[in-house]
Amino acid sequence: MKQNAIERLKGIMAQLRHPQDGCPWDKVQTSATIAPYTLEETYEVLDAIERNDINALKEELGDLLFHIVFYAQMAQEQQQFDFNDICEAVCDKLERRHPHIFNQQAGISGEEAISSWEQRKAAERAEKDQHSVLDDIPASLPALMKAYKIQKRCASVGFDWDTIGPVLDKVYEEIDEVMDEAKQAVLDKDRLEEELGDLLFSVVNLSRHLGHKPEIALQKACQKFENRFRHVEKLILDKGMSLETATLDEMEAMWQRVKSQKA
Numbered sequence: 001m002k003q004n005a006i007e008r009l010k011g012i013m014a015q016l017r018h019p020q021d022g023c024p025w026d027k028v029q030t031s032a033t034i035a036p037y038t039l040e041e042t043y044e045v046l047d048a049i050e051r052n053d054i055n056a057l058k059e060e061l062g063d064l065l066f067h068i069v070f071y072a073q074m075a076q077e078q079q080q081f082d083f084n085d086i087c088e089a090v091c092d093k094l095e096r097r098h099p100h101i102f103n104q105q106a107g108i109s110g111e112e113a114i115s116s117w118e119q120r121k122a123a124e125r126a127e128k129d130q131h132s133v134l135d136d137i138p139a140s141l142p143a144l145m146k147a148y149k150i151q152k153r154c155a156s157v158g159f160d161w162d163t164i165g166p167v168l169d170k171v172y173e174e175i176d177e178v179m180d181e182a183k184q185a186v187l188d189k190d191r192l193e194e195e196l197g198d199l200l201f202s203v204v205n206l207s208r209h210l211g212h213k214p215e216i217a218l219q220k221a222c223q224k225f226e227n228r229f230r231h232v233e234k235l236i237l238d239k240g241m242s243l244e245t246a247t248l249d250e251m252e253a254m255w256q257r258v259k260s261q262k263a
Contacts (some may be wrong), residue, residue, distance in 0.1 A: 009066065010083055013073045031071055045093045050219070096120060144215045147204040155208075167202075167209045174199040229249055231258040 016026040041064045048056040072083035093104045122133070133153045137146065154160060161167050178195045181188065186211050207214040235254045236246050243251075 006083075009069050010073070013066070013069045017073050019076065026070075029070070031074060034067065034070060038064070049197050078105055142215065143200075144204060144218060148208055148214055151205050151208055161209070164206075164209055167206050170202045171199070171206050174202045186261070228255065228258050 005076060015021070016023045019027065043058065045060040045064055048060045048154065068086070069083060071087055072081070076082040099176070128136070133156065137149050137153065139146075141149065151160070177185060178192070178199050181192045181195045204214045207217055232251060232254045233243065233256070236251070241250075
């Protein structure tokens with residue numbers, strides 16, 4: 001009989017971590033040392049989704065799952081928890097947070113379900129002695145994602161504008177404050193950085209109110225810029241020039257040409 005894939009993966013991980021016969025690299029790793037690789041694998045999953053590459057997505061999800069099994073194996077070695085404990089914990093959480101699905105509150109509306117979800121998360125934070133709605137937001141989140149999550153949490157308890165006007169006014173206000181600081185005769189770099197941060201935070205809020213996640217929007221903007229700049233590079237090379245010899249006016253003209261072609 002074919003071995004269960006999860007059990008096979010767990011067995012491979014245990015063998016890689018074997019104190020004597022394991023892989024020299026794998027057996028000396030800790031949660032802290034592989035954490036950066038986990039983040040990298042997560043972004044590779046997102047990249048496969050963005051490219052709609054199903055084969056790559058399958059492979060990258062496998063790499064990410066391997067990391068979860070890796071953490072579970074290390075914890076099991078320390079007699080802290082194992083892979084089954086991870087699965088049980090998430091099953092319990094999903095059932096607890098979806099009473100309208102698992103026959104505890106049948107027939108409730110979508111809005112009631114969301115309200116129940118938030119109430120249950122708040123209760124879970126209280127059980128962990130986390131009394132602020134912001135307590136369990138990871139400090140290591142990328143800044144755009146963290147700003148979005150902070151704002152969404154605050155909105156969940158009513159600390160939010162209910163129309164787009166004040167949100168947009170705040171963006172303009174922060175732009176003015178950045179420019180006022182930038183025009184100072186004696187530039188205070190720390191103060192300017194603070195004002196730039198406030199501007200970015202307000203733009204995240206605008207994105208949220210318009211129904212878009214800023215991290216995704218910025219990723220798409222980066223990709224669009226990269227694609228256009230690569231075309232500019234090609235046009236420059238086709239003219240027998242180089243980036244070093246092309247003037248800013250020449251590059252700008254080519255940029256506008258590429259931009260108009262892609263419109």
